[in-house]
Amino acid sequence: MKKIHALGLSLLLLSACQYLPQQSEAPGLNKFSDQQLQQLYTLQDERKTADLLPYLQHGKHTYRQEAALAFASVQDTLAIPQLLSLLTDTSTVVRSAAAYAIGQIGHKKAEDALVRHIQQEKRPAVQAEMLEALGKLATPAGVNFLATYKASNPVTLSGQAWGLYRAGLRQQHSAQSIALGAQLLKATNPYEARLAAAHFLARIPKVDLTSHRELILTAATTDTSADVRMAATQSLAKVRAIDKARFLTSIVQQDADYRVRLSAIRAMTGLNYDEIKTAILAGLQDKNINTAVATSEFLQANPAGINVSDMQLVLTKLTDARVRANVSWVILKNSPAREFLSNRYKEYFQNATDAYDKAQYLKALSGDYKNYTFIAEATFAAKAPVIATTGMDALLLMRTQPDFPQALEADFAEIFRRAVGSGDVALVGMAAGAIRDPKLNMRKHYSDFGFLTQAQQKLQLPRDMETNIELQRTIDYLNNKESITPENPFTHPIDWALVTTIPANQQVEIRTAKGLVVLELFVEDAPGSVANFVELTKQNFFDGLYFHRVVPNFVAQGGDKRGDGWGSSEYSIRSEFAPLHYREGYVGMASAGKDTESNQWFITHSPAPHLDGRYTIFAKVVEGMNVVHQLEVGDKIHYVKLR
Numbered sequence: 001m002k003k004i005h006a007l008g009l010s011l012l013l014l015s016a017c018q019y020l021p022q023q024s025e026a027p028g029l030n031k032f033s034d035q036q037l038q039q040l041y042t043l044q045d046e047r048k049t050a051d052l053l054p055y056l057q058h059g060k061h062t063y064r065q066e067a068a069l070a071f072a073s074v075q076d077t078l079a080i081p082q083l084l085s086l087l088t089d090t091s092t093v094v095r096s097a098a099a100y101a102i103g104q105i106g107h108k109k110a111e112d113a114l115v116r117h118i119q120q121e122k123r124p125a126v127q128a129e130m131l132e133a134l135g136k137l138a139t140p141a142g143v144n145f146l147a148t149y150k151a152s153n154p155v156t157l158s159g160q161a162w163g164l165y166r167a168g169l170r171q172q173h174s175a176q177s178i179a180l181g182a183q184l185l186k187a188t189n190p191y192e193a194r195l196a197a198a199h200f201l202a203r204i205p206k207v208d209l210t211s212h213r214e215l216i217l218t219a220a221t222t223d224t225s226a227d228v229r230m231a232a233t234q235s236l237a238k239v240r241a242i243d244k245a246r247f248l249t250s251i252v253q254q255d256a257d258y259r260v261r262l263s264a265i266r267a268m269t270g271l272n273y274d275e276i277k278t279a280i281l282a283g284l285q286d287k288n289i290n291t292a293v294a295t296s297e298f299l300q301a302n303p304a305g306i307n308v309s310d311m312q313l314v315l316t317k318l319t320d321a322r323v324r325a326n327v328s329w330v331i332l333k334n335s336p337a338r339e340f341l342s343n344r345y346k347e348y349f350q351n352a353t354d355a356y357d358k359a360q361y362l363k364a365l366s367g368d369y370k371n372y373t374f375i376a377e378a379t380f381a382a383k384a385p386v387i388a389t390t391g392m393d394a395l396l397l398m399r400t401q402p403d404f405p406q407a408l409e410a411d412f413a414e415i416f417r418r419a420v421g422s423g424d425v426a427l428v429g430m431a432a433g434a435i436r437d438p439k440l441n442m443r444k445h446y447s448d449f450g451f452l453t454q455a456q457q458k459l460q461l462p463r464d465m466e467t468n469i470e471l472q473r474t475i476d477y478l479n480n481k482e483s484i485t486p487e488n489p490f491t492h493p494i495d496w497a498l499v500t501t502i503p504a505n506q507q508v509e510i511r512t513a514k515g516l517v518v519l520e521l522f523v524e525d526a527p528g529s530v531a532n533f534v535e536l537t538k539q540n541f542f543d544g545l546y547f548h549r550v551v552p553n554f555v556a557q558g559g560d561k562r563g564d565g566w567g568s569s570e571y572s573i574r575s576e577f578a579p580l581h582y583r584e585g586y587v588g589m590a591s592a593g594k595d596t597e598s599n600q601w602f603i604t605h606s607p608a609p610h611l612d613g614r615y616t617i618f619a620k621v622v623e624g625m626n627v628v629h630q631l632e633v634g635d636k637i638h639y640v641k642l643r
Contacts, residue, residue, distance in 0.1 A: 021580065021620075022504070022524035030504040031524050037066060038496050044070035045494050045528055045574045049078055056082045061091035068097035072104040072613070073577045075594075080110050087117040087130070095121070096129045100579040103133030103166070104613050111142050118149075128159025129579070135166030136613075140174070143167050147177040157184075158192035162609075165200040169610060173204050182212035185219040185232060194223065198231035199609055201238075209238040217247060226257035227584070227607050230553065233260055237267035244268075245275035252279040258288035258629070259553045259606050265295050273305045284314050284323065289632055290552035290605070292318070296326030297552075300397075303333045322633055325360035332367030342368050349378070355563070356546070356634035359390035366394035369405055376415050380422065386548065389426040389564035392419060396434055413445035420455045420471075426566035428455050429467040436477035449478050462488050462572040466592035488595045492571040494528040495535065502534060507622065507643040512547070513635040517603070518623035518643070519587055525578035529589050529597065529618040532573050534642065536599055542640040547631050549602075556631040557590055557602035569598040576616045582608040585621030585628065603628050 022031065032038055040063065043052045052074065055067030068086055071079045079101070086098035099117075102110050111134065118130045131149070134142050146164050151157035161184050164177050184197035198219060201209060209216060216239060219232035233251060236244070248271075251264035265283045268276050283295030299306060311331045318324045332341050342365060349361035362378055365371040372395065379391030398404065399412050419431035432452065435442050456471045465488050476483035502523045510517040523530040536542060542558070548565050549557040560567040575594045582588065582604050588611060590600035603621060604611075605628065621628060 021520075021522045022578075028500065030500070030502060032496065032499050032527060036063065038499075040066050040070060041527060042494060042496075044073055044576075046490060047074050047076075047574075049074060049076040053079060053082060056086060061089070061094050064089065064094045065091065065097045068094060068101045069578060071101040072097075072579070073575055075105050077105055077107050077109075080105060080107060084110060084113045084117075087113070087121075092123050092126055095123075095126045097579075099126065099129040099133045103136035104577060106137045108137050108139050108142075111137055111139060115142065115145055118145075124153045124155035124159075127156045128162070131156065131159035131163040132166055133163075135163035135168075135172075136170070138163070138167045138170075138172050140172065143172050143174055143177055147174060147180050154190040154193070158190055158196065161193040161196035161200070165196045165203070165609065168200045168204040171205065173200075173207075178204070178207065178209070179212070182209075182215045185215050185223075185228070187219075187223065191225055191228070194219065194228045195225070195231070195607060196609070198228045198235065199607070202231045202234035203610065207238055208240065209235055210240045213239045213241060220251065220260075221247075221255075226255075226260055229255065229257070230260045230263045230606060233263040233267055235267075236264075237269060245271050245279075249276060249279040252282055258286060258291045261286060261288075262291040262294035262552055265291070265298050268298065269302060273307060277307070277310065281310065281314055284327065285317060289320055289323075289630060290550070292320060292323045293326075293550070293632075294552040296323045296330075299330045300326045303330050306330050306334055308334050320632065321354075321357040321360040325364040328364040329367040332364065338368045338370070342371055346371075346374060354634065355384040355386050358384070359387045362387065362391050363394040363397070366398045369398060369408065372398060372408065372411070372415075376418075379427070380418065385424070385426060385562040385566070386564040388424060389430070389566065392427050392430045396430065399434065399440060400437075409442075410445060413442055416442070417446070417451060420451055423455075423458060425459070425464050425467040426562070426564055429470040429566065432467075432470040432474040436474040443478060446478060449475065452478070460570075462491055462596070463568045463570050463598075465572065465596050466566065466568070469592055485593060488572050488593075490574070490595075492528075492532070492573050495531045496527075498531045498535060499523060499527045502530060506530075506534075508533075508537065508619070508640060509643055510542075510624075510640050511638040512627060512631065513638070514630045514632075515627040516624050517621060517627050519619040520622045521619045522578075522580070522617065525580060526576040526616050526618040528573050529576055529616045532598075533601070533618060537640050537642060540639070541599065542637055545637045547633060547635045547637065550631055550633050553605050554608060555602040555604055556628055557600060558637055559590070559600040561599075565600070567600070571598065573597050576618075577613050578617065580612075580617040582611045582615075582617065583620075585625045586617055587619035587621065589616040589618060591615060605629060 040055055052067055052070055055063050058064050083098045083102050087095055089095050114134050121127045149160055151160050164181055181197045181200045184193045216232050216235050220229055223229045248264045248268055252261050255261050283291050286292050308331055311327050315327050332338055335341055345361055345365050352358040352361055365375055375391050375394050379388050382388040416431040416434055419427040452471055452475050459468050468486055472486055473483045504524055506521045508519045521530045546563050547556050547558045548560050548563050584606050586604050588602055589597040590602055591597045
């Protein structure tokens with residue numbers, strides 16, 4: 001993990017306020033030579049609350065700690081009373097583990113007790129864990145406590161900042177907490193506090209941060225950490241200023257880190273094209289492909305007023321298919337020569353040989369509503385899943401445009417019905433999601449929705465759980481019922497024989513089209529996930545697959561046999577939530593919700609704290625992060641092997 005800190009004692013602070021991946025000193029290759037720990041983690045995997053609870057009172061503090069951490073994954077409110085009692089445990093690690101688990105369960109009934117224990121706790125690291133946990137369950141009273149708490153040391157201050165962030169994710173914030181967040185951006189505060197504060201301000205929705213302009217702009221342009229600058233720059237989207245285009249353009253032109261540059265582009269929503277033209281053209285031709293992709297996506301999301309001549313000129317200089325497709329979409333959307341351009345794009349689509357390139361041309365065609373029948377037929381005729389999925393994505397893009405023609409509503413409703421009946425899990429799931437979108441008001445087109453139930457009955461579980469969830473939510477929506485997410489059946493217990501053969505610092509090589517990436521696996525924090533990944537690696541499962549999803553300044557995702565993000569295995573594994581944090585280069589299991597993981601995984605481009613405790617962290621990049629930052633959709637994974 002890349003660490004950029006502002007203070008000389010920052011390494012000490014980091015180790016004091018962050019749980020680090022476990023490195024066992026016990027006999028054997030990892031801590032699971034201990035049969036008792038195997039049993040405890042098996043109970044966690046099987047979600048057996050009643051059998052786990054006695055471990056919280058075990059005479060050995062290691063087992064009390066592990067049992068507490070187990071409930072961070074099980075998340076059963078029945079454990080709250082005993083977890084609260086552990087907040088006075090004699091062991092520091094047990095108190096921290098209990099606080100983390102309470103936060104993961106996230107029930108407000110623990111709020112008052114948590115506040116009392118924060119005030120009584122003497123250890124800064126434990127206080128920090130408690131403060132962050134409070135943010136995960138805080139009511140307005142808890143937010144007020146977080147906003148007025150007087151931290152006495154840098155570690156606790158960082159925990160307070162993360163508490164504000166966690167509360168903000170739940171849309172629990174106040175003018176006072178926002179003001180504190182802005183103050184925490186100051187360079188005199190520790191890195192962790194600044195990082196949390198920047199993400200807090202970036203994530204809270206529908207707030208006006210204009211009164212905090214100077215603090216945010218200073219952090220965005222001068223903070224020593226790119227992690228802080230990029231999040232602070234995102235926050236500038238919520239600042240009103242007549243010179244906003246000027247200072248955002250300056251960031252695009254001057255910041256050395258592509259993640260900050262693309263954050264500035266994204267913050268330009270609402271500005272006139274003429275004001276930001278210089279930044280847009282620079283972004284499209286940025287030396288890092290992620291900035292170019294993000295800029296082209298920005299244009300697609302904000303197509304009004306774009307100068308077509310500018311786009312046509314820059315298009316000749318672009319080589320990436322994804323960037324070209326998005327710019328082509330904008331040109332088609334705004335050009336009077338739509339028929340001519342559409343015929344050209346159709347020809348490109350027909351002649352393309354690479355499936356990912358072909359898919360992008362199909363998406364470009366969605367800039368003109370007259371192309372919807374061509375896109376629909378190409379979608380249903382496609383042999384490569386990525387073409388079909390991108391085609392459906394193109395149709396959804398058309399249907400969600402503000403100027404979508406009312407005369408086409410019935411035709412699109414029929415396309416979505418056909419997609420649900422196609423039997424393709426991606427098309428079924430995507431169409432089901434569109435049908436229940438309240439903004440599209442499609443209920444009137446489906447007086448009989450038995451076709452959804454029929455599609456659901458054809459699914460194979462747990463492999464098709466993501467599609468099953470989408471269908472069930474849509475069926476409930478059309479029935480005017482509150483939706484309850486279907487639970488995934490338990491089908492894949494942890495392979496302990498394999499786990500015990502994996503060293504605590506096991507490394508894995510991933511040879512990509514852009515170069516070598518090396519991971520270190522966290523077997524002691526996520527044994528089930530690591531064992532699953534190792535087993536698939538030994539089967540050469542990942543060899544020859546592609547990075548099917550790359551979201552600029554977020555993740556690069558792979559591991560899907562279909563190549564479009566909708567592929568899963570015949571089994572699923574359980575989520576494993578250790579108190580780790582998504583920072584640059586951390587590797588997580590992709591999922592459609594808790595306990596639905598199987599074979600897809602992702603690598604983060606930068607800190608992504610909104611994923612913490614929601615997606616299993618099972619590894620981190622220790623070599624080749626520069627390669628990760630260059631990955632594109634369609635880049636091949638040549639092989640994955642153990643080192």
